[in-house]
Amino acid sequence: MTQRRIAQELNISIATVSLALRNSPKVKESTRRAVLECAEKFDYRPNQAAVSLSAGKSFTVGVLISSLRHPFYADLLNEIQRALRDYGYIALCLPTDIAGDYREAVKALLARNIDGLISIPVKIEDYAWLRSLNLPLVFSEHQDGEVDSVSVDRKKSGFILTEHLIGLGHLKIGFLGGGNSLRFSGFRAALDKHGLATREEWIRSGGDGYENGLRAMREILALPNPPTALICHNDLAAIGAMRAVYSAGKSVPDDFAVVGFDNIAEGNYLRSALTTVEYPRAEIAQKLAELLVPKIGGALDNKPRKTIIEPRLIVRESCGACLNRNRLAES
Amino acid sequence: MTQRRIAQELNISIATVSLALRNSPKVKESTRRAVLECAEKFDYRPNQAAVSLSAGKSFTVGVLISSLRHPFYADLLNEIQRALRDYGYIALCLPTDIAGDYREAVKALLARNIDGLISIPVKIEDYAWLRSLNLPLVFSEHQDGEVDSVSVDRKKSGFILTEHLIGLGHLKIGFLGGGNSLRFSGFRAALDKHGLATREEWIRSGGDGYENGLRAMREILALPNPPTALICHNDLAAIGAMRAVYSAGKSVPDDFAVVGFDNIAEGNYLRSALTTVEYPRAEIAQKLAELLVPKIGGALDNKPRKTIIEPRLIVRESCGACLNRNRLAES
DNA sequence: TTGTAGGCGTTATCAC
DNA sequence: GTGATAACGCCTACAA
Numbered sequence: 001m002t003q004r005r006i007a008q009e010l011n012i013s014i015a016t017v018s019l020a021l022r023n024s025p026k027v028k029e030s031t032r033r034a035v036l037e038c039a040e041k042f043d044y045r046p047n048q049a050a051v052s053l054s055a056g057k058s059f060t061v062g063v064l065i066s067s068l069r070h071p072f073y074a075d076l077l078n079e080i081q082r083a084l085r086d087y088g089y090i091a092l093c094l095p096t097d098i099a100g101d102y103r104e105a106v107k108a109l110l111a112r113n114i115d116g117l118i119s120i121p122v123k124i125e126d127y128a129w130l131r132s133l134n135l136p137l138v139f140s141e142h143q144d145g146e147v148d149s150v151s152v153d154r155k156k157s158g159f160i161l162t163e164h165l166i167g168l169g170h171l172k173i174g175f176l177g178g179g180n181s182l183r184f185s186g187f188r189a190a191l192d193k194h195g196l197a198t199r200e201e202w203i204r205s206g207g208d209g210y211e212n213g214l215r216a217m218r219e220i221l222a223l224p225n226p227p228t229a230l231i232c233h234n235d236l237a238a239i240g241a242m243r244a245v246y247s248a249g250k251s252v253p254d255d256f257a258v259v260g261f262d263n264i265a266e267g268n269y270l271r272s273a274l275t276t277v278e279y280p281r282a283e284i285a286q287k288l289a290e291l292l293v294p295k296i297g298g299a300l301d302n303k304p305r306k307t308i309i310e311p312r313l314i315v316r317e318s319c320g321a322c323l324n325r326n327r328l329a330e331s
Numbered sequence: 332m333t334q335r336r337i338a339q340e341l342n343i344s345i346a347t348v349s350l351a352l353r354n355s356p357k358v359k360e361s362t363r364r365a366v367l368e369c370a371e372k373f374d375y376r377p378n379q380a381a382v383s384l385s386a387g388k389s390f391t392v393g394v395l396i397s398s399l400r401h402p403f404y405a406d407l408l409n410e411i412q413r414a415l416r417d418y419g420y421i422a423l424c425l426p427t428d429i430a431g432d433y434r435e436a437v438k439a440l441l442a443r444n445i446d447g448l449i450s451i452p453v454k455i456e457d458y459a460w461l462r463s464l465n466l467p468l469v470f471s472e473h474q475d476g477e478v479d480s481v482s483v484d485r486k487k488s489g490f491i492l493t494e495h496l497i498g499l500g501h502l503k504i505g506f507l508g509g510g511n512s513l514r515f516s517g518f519r520a521a522l523d524k525h526g527l528a529t530r531e532e533w534i535r536s537g538g539d540g541y542e543n544g545l546r547a548m549r550e551i552l553a554l555p556n557p558p559t560a561l562i563c564h565n566d567l568a569a570i571g572a573m574r575a576v577y578s579a580g581k582s583v584p585d586d587f588a589v590v591g592f593d594n595i596a597e598g599n600y601l602r603s604a605l606t607t608v609e610y611p612r613a614e615i616a617q618k619l620a621e622l623l624v625p626k627i628g629g630a631l632d633n634k635p636r637k638t639i640i641e642p643r644l645i646v647r648e649s650c651g652a653c654l655n656r657n658r659l660a661e662s
Numbered sequence: 663t664t665g666t667a668g669g670c671g672t673t674a675t676c677a678c
Numbered sequence: 679g680t681g682a683t684a685a686c687g688c689c690t691a692c693a694a
Binding site: 012013014015016019026027028031050052053054055056 | 679680681682683685686687688
């Protein structure tokens with residue numbers, strides 16, 4: 001059903017129909033009602049392609065997210081959808097893990113006439129290219145550069161988590177997730193502050209899934225002098241790591257403390273509920289939308305706005321908050 | 332950059348540019364090359380709104396999925412994205428849990444000119460309405476009615492899982508997830524086949540998340556005569572249920588067997604790895620795309636095609652496959 | 663082989 | 679208040 005058909009039906013012009021549908025005050029009340037009624041009757045819905053073409057906007061925002069298989073990102077996308085909806089936008093999401101090339105993914109989105117782009121995260125090498133697109137952009141998990149971004153204070157998240165473990169009496173703490181992340185630098189900072197050292201062999205790099213956590217923990221348990229606690233890159237890896245501890249016939253947290261980042265829902269329902277750091281998804285999504293929407297149609301901007309969100313420690317069981325610190329110290 | 336600009340640049344007509352870009356044999360080789368080169372140079376990308384408007388197609392498929400917060404559905408969406416990509420389509424997904432009203436969600440998708448719709452699942456009351464839209468449709472988790480659909484044999488999945496527990500010696504088996512699902516009827520059928528009975532109080536209905544599993548199991552454990560095994564509506568509920576067992580100071584599977592459906596990734600990394608039934612996501616997604624794409628542009632069909640996918644039992648630890656059946660029998 | 667002309671459904675600018 | 683009319687960018691007869 002098109003405006004044209006409604007116009008025919010009512011023997012008026014298309015222009016009037018268009019105005020009436022948009023509740024213009026210029027159109028007579030009686031005509032307006034007739035049009036609205038007719039539209040309702042025929043279940044009229046504007047053709048978005050035509051609206052887009054005419055307006056030069058699609059009311060669609062592209063979202064590049066690393067993977068839907070990761071509960072944190074799936075949740076985040078969910079929240080982004082919700083936040084954008086409040087602004088009349090819809091999210092068109094392409095997970096980069098299936099899209100192959102990142103730029104190809106962006107191009108696929110671009111071909112859909114997106115009005116803006118949310119990218120979580122970005123590789124630095126794609127960054128200049130993205131800016132050259134002249135498209136409203138907002139990033140998350142990318143604090144550097146001259147861009148609008150929303151980020152949780154990752155370094156701080158590593159710091160508070162580490163300090164919590166130290167506070168529980170842990171002296172030998174390992175870290176899974178590579179040596180150049182912000183979370184890691186927070187870890188480092190906390191150790192330094194408390195005069196603690198770590199060891200090369202307690203630091204493991206690798207991916208961020210269950211399997212990597214499991215593998216890393218296996219290796220760590222085989223060490224002659226293993227740590228008493230492991231901080232994992234994210235909750236997924238932490239869960240994998242816990243499983244490795246169980247498989248070795250040991251207990252979490254009695255024999256080994258394991259903690260992660262993200263606060264995914266399942267962490268709360270494990271044998272030993274996971275101690276972790278909350279990265280507030282709804283808030284991140286809200287801020288992303290808040291930054292992006294005004295840029296669409298508005299000026300393609302001056303100075304970048306960076307929103308930093310505070311991480312929040314979630315203490316549950318897997319850190320051994322209940323343990324005797326002396327026992328740990330002597331182990 | 333538009334075709335018009337390219338035409339100006341090269342002093343030829345827009346029509347020729349259009350033909351050249353689509354590699355029409357009608358255009359001279361040299362002109363074609365010039366156009367392509369120029370398009371490349373200016374990074375020309377067709378305006379999808381215009382293409383859609385002209386072609387009456389958007390190369391976008393709407394996907395209605397219940398929730399991204401559920402790993403199974405997030406994965407499934409992922410696979411659907413991948414499958415559609417192979418056909419040149421992109422998925423526009425709206426999780427119905429945030430969209431509010433189902434029909435509103437469909438309308439939002441419709442306004443985006445989707446060429447087809449994948450709905451997982453559908454409520455029966457919306458079904459006739461959907462058909463009236465005259466839009467290529469494919470469903471999953473909806474085996475009835477005159478529609479194209481892709482479904483795992485849910486009754487069978489309940490049957491094989493129940494029979495597996497029976498085979499392990501369980502005589503008292505409960506079911507979480509309501510009394511009128513196909514999975515439940517499979518459960519019932521397996522009990523009947525083996526001459527086993529269940530009890531009202533061992534059957535719990537409720538939602539499908541962690542929390543519901545936890546609550547249900549708590550109630551069950553408080554029963555004077557509890558079952559020895561619980562089949563949960565899905566893996567999420569099963570994980571919640573396991574947590575309740577742990578919280579009660581008991582063990583899975585030594586004191587209580589817990590199993591689920593879906594085979595979500597995390598099930599493999601629990602303290603007691605979850606016994607479950609695999610619902611092959613990639614295959615479901617593939618079939619959905621296979622059914623839908625030909626319907627788009629093609630005839631709006633004759634007889635419905637129903638693809639039934641076989642469920643597959645995944646035996647891990649939480650069912651107590653290792654336990655002595657005598658001990659169970661006497662308990 | 664290339665160009666002209668009309669249409670897709672909507673919005674916006676004018677006259678009337 | 680209302681109705682022509684042009685424009686958005688692309689596609690496709692049909693004409694040249």
